[in-house]
Amino acid sequence: MKSVKELAEEIVAREGGFVNDPDDPGGATNHGVTIHTLRRLGIDVTGDARIDVDDVRRLTKAQAVDIYIEHYFTRPGLSSLPEVLQPSVFDMYVNAGANAVKILQRLCTDMGFPCDPDGMIGPQTIRAAQMAFEAAPNHLVDAYGIARRNYYYALAEARPQSRKYARRRDGGKGGWIIRAEEFIAPRYHLTDAQHAQRVASWG
Numbered sequence: 001m002k003s004v005k006e007l008a009e010e011i012v013a014r015e016g017g018f019v020n021d022p023d024d025p026g027g028a029t030n031h032g033v034t035i036h037t038l039r040r041l042g043i044d045v046t047g048d049a050r051i052d053v054d055d056v057r058r059l060t061k062a063q064a065v066d067i068y069i070e071h072y073f074t075r076p077g078l079s080s081l082p083e084v085l086q087p088s089v090f091d092m093y094v095n096a097g098a099n100a101v102k103i104l105q106r107l108c109t110d111m112g113f114p115c116d117p118d119g120m121i122g123p124q125t126i127r128a129a130q131m132a133f134e135a136a137p138n139h140l141v142d143a144y145g146i147a148r149r150n151y152y153y154a155l156a157e158a159r160p161q162s163r164k165y166a167r168r169r170d171g172g173k174g175g176w177i178i179r180a181e182e183f184i185a186p187r188y189h190l191t192d193a194q195h196a197q198r199v200a201s202w203g
Contacts, residue, residue, distance in 0.1 A: 001083050004090075008068040011094050012061050014179065020053065023161040028056040031064035032094055041071060068094055076101070077121040082133040084141050088183035092148055095179070099151065101125065107147050108132045145184035152176040153198060160202075167199045 002010075015032030026034035035056045038045070045055040045063070072093045073079070078086055085104070092100035098119030105115040108128040113135075115128035133140050156166035156176070166174040173181075173195050181189045190198065 002087070004069055004073055004079075005065065007087055007090055008065045008073070009061075011068055011091055012064050014091070014182075015064075015094070018057050020056075023164070028053045030056045030059045031061055033059055033064050033067055037067070037071075041067070043067070077126075080121055080126045081129050082140070084133070084137075085129065085144060088141060088144055088148065091179070091183065096151070100148075103147050103151055104129060104144060107144055111135065111143075141183065142185050142188050145180055146188060149177060149180040149184070149190075152180060156199075157202070163199075163202055167195075167202065171196060171199075 012031045015029075018028070018030040020028040026036060028035045033056070035051070035053060037043075038055055038059070039051045042051075043055070043063075044051050045058050068090075073086075073090050076093060076098075078090055078093065081089060081104075089100050089104060092103070101119045101121055102117045105117040105119075105125055105128070108115045108125070108131075109117070111132045113128040113131045115125050136143070152166055156163040156174075164174060165176045167177075168174050172192065173190070177190075177195065
């Protein structure tokens with residue numbers, strides 16, 4: 001398995017540079033780190049005693065990697081999950097916070113290993129995830145990726161402003177769906193026709 005730093009560097013590359021999309025509830029973002037994250041963590045990049053868009057703009061890739069490792073992998077306890085799950089859950093945690101864990105908890109419950117969907121990695125979640133892995137060692141990663149893809153579709157369904165992240169202007173798969181499918185075996189990727197059918201109700 002790749003090191004946590006390598007995984008974090010891949011996430012930074014996947015997230016891209018500075019954007020300030022008014023449709024993104026996260027606000028100004030750079031390397032995937034939002035202005036809300038900087039404020040929540042008290043990270044004053046410019047050292048001017050205030051955290052604003054300029055701090056986001058000046059955040060370096062190395063700083064983003066450090067933030068991800070400390071606050072999105074180490075502190076949430078992702079290292080306690082089965083190793084094969086860690087890359088996808090880590091990537092999802094950066095993208096959606098504790099929802100990444102809730103998706104796993106619901107999946108474990110659906111597989112017959114009950115787990116409260118509280119978004120926290122504690123003894124119950126660790127045990128349920130390990131049992132789910134032992135029950136389906138060759139399928140759990142794909143199952144999680146598919147559940148993650150379903151989460152994105154549902155989010156876009158419920159919030160029209162976010163649909164552009166799940167469906168491109170030409171109707172193809174948006175960034176959210178492509179990102180989820182990076183962690184799913186190709187045989188489980190949706191075809192263009194299946195994707196089109198999935199989003200047909202969006203108009």
